Amino acid sequence: MSEGSVPHLFDRLRADGGGEAVTRAVAVERPIAIEFNGIGYAVMMATPADREDFAIGFALSERLIPGAASVLEIDVHPRPEGDILRVTLARECADGVLDRVRHRVSESSCGLCGIENLEQALRPLPAVTARSRADGPALFRALGDLRARQPLNRETGAVHAAALCSAAGEVLLVREDVGRHNAFDKLIGAMARAGIGWDGGFALLSSRCSYELVEKAALADCPLLVTISAATDLAIARAASCGLRLVMLARSDAMLAIPS
Template sequence: MSGQARVDFVRTARDGSAEPIARNVPLERPIALEFNGIGYAVMMATPCDLEDFAVGFALSERVASHPAEIVDVDCHSTAQGEIVRVTLSAERAPELFERVRHRTSDSSCGLCGIENLEQALRPLPPVPAQTPVPADAIFRALASLRDHQPLNRETGAAHAAARCSAAGEILEVREDVGRHNAFDKLIGAMARTGAGWDGGFALLSSRCSYELVEKAALSSCSTLVTISAATDLAVARAKECGLTLVMLARPDAMLTVAP
């Protein structure tokens, strides 16, 4: 699936003139994720690279702690959307049931609410120590990112997550209408091939929320670069796990969160 569709529009100019045009828009579909036969989540995403998405999502959600625990990924298209069935190893069943319980528990009582808050902000593992990424490497990656975003070039409406080398070479990219989905797809693609960050960094075409920091930390990424700003919780979580966070990365400047 190409990840885009052709749509007819009417273009209206400031002078009042109008003309028909056609342009591509990104696909957005409900993606139902099932783990060991249990419905876990329905995400709105671009329906391509779904095997990567499922693996990255499982690791980011801590449903699986290692790619080897993901036995199989099966994708099925329906008229309503996509169903992705993931088979986890038997030893992951207790953790899966616990995660499902917390996702579906009734938080109307104080105790349940506290439990859910604790689950939302679970401790993150410390990221591997690495030599600081040179600023010129980040600027190099920024300059070439657009060349690796075919879906966004066609539609103007897709986020990208890129794996970059320590020298700023873009090695791998995944795109999606959702910034979280794009990063999950990249993490999943890396997990499926055994690729690591190897002293490089992640570059995201989005603002930085705390979820993106968590995904980076859980994938052992030591440096996360985002084109837009970060939230205060993202900064706090990055400091908690030792992640170097660079935000507002633009062609002329960037901000690195002080240690």
Template sequence: MNGESLSSLSFDRLTPDGGTDAIIRALAEEVPVAIEYNGAGYAVLMATPTDIGDLVQGFSLAERLVTRADALLDVDVHHTDSGIIARATLPPHRTDGLLDRVRHRASDSSCGLCGIENLEQAIRPLPHVATKSLADRAAIFHALKALRDHQPLNAATGAAHAAALVGADGTIRLVREDVGRHNAFDKLIGAMARQGAGWEGGFALLSSRCSYELVEKAALADCPLLVTISAPTRLATERAAAAGLPLVALARSDALLLRGNAVTL
């Protein structure tokens, strides 16, 4: 198993007029990623096998196993015939959380919910977002127009989500892609942590719907503004409001839906 993000396969292409021809189609890779902390198995995610160190760092922040004030995780990535094993070491003062959040079954992405055993664990209080976005609507429309050029995996396969760090002027600064929308955002947040990149008055742009788990990841990363291409769920809007996180949803080339205190828009 290598770290490539795509492969190819032959298909028969059928047309409405009865025609058939053979084509070669690029396919996004999706493999099991087993995450271990301090030698103990914790979760198995299905993910694109790239930027695994970023994924583990972001996932650990989303799981509240570490905080932004903690040292960066040391992650060893091992490719096997069955998938990927990512071994991380938590700081000694963060190991107690492992017992509360250990997973007993595989999840289909790093959603932060699969395997949780009670409602109190599923809906935990979120920190209040302390940062502010300086972006205006022109910056959001500019980033939306530019995002496609930063999605090589999706361009090749049509099967990958993107999460982008966007500057206050709408310039896309950093992007991560994955078959899972949760994974893509974890990879972005993890990459920001590992590179020492901050929001700096910008925002996060996601090529997905706005689910409550993505709101939680944004709030835990102190993201000042979350922009998603598709619609939010009601729970997502409620959790965002509780965390003071402004949302822009159904962000398309001709209109945006705004909810929350983003006065510059």
């Protein structure tokens, strides 16, 4: 079993009326409390793997830091009831954390932590400056190769994946989590920690295209976001507002590209 799974006993029921006891892997889902500079910021339900990547990607997606260099230290504290990520940010980022905490009205995994009104929820996104060189065959190649790069999902059948793919469609880096937002944050954080850019490539996500994922992609300057399931109307509108290309309903025989 991997760090993100545990064994569990089940009764398998068969169509012929028979059955037997089986053991299979179950995805781990734990509360992960994130603290920035000693201030409790959010509690997320996530898979306890790649936690440092998650901390950095989450901070970037929350617009708390301009880059990975602003994260000075990450301490992981496992507890029986969950994990605590104590993140030390550069001094110039502290006021942003305090402002968001002061105005928090909800705690969610949907990108709305510390938002106090509708205008803040739909703040303008930065224009996407990166460009993808990937063509149709590259998208299909990456889609075909993604399953082989999802070890935790092969074990459990219960987690999402976010992948960095090259312009030619090679799957370069993958992060998995029970939450689609968390998986993308982990990928963004891993890229930031390693100093990796999109380099003409794209992101491939095994999920629907919600507006929160569009926002994370835009803030990471991702030029092209490809998702297995469909996009919402708000996701399409937000992507158009910042110049992010979207491809949705990615299947082995066809995909839908949103006209730019």
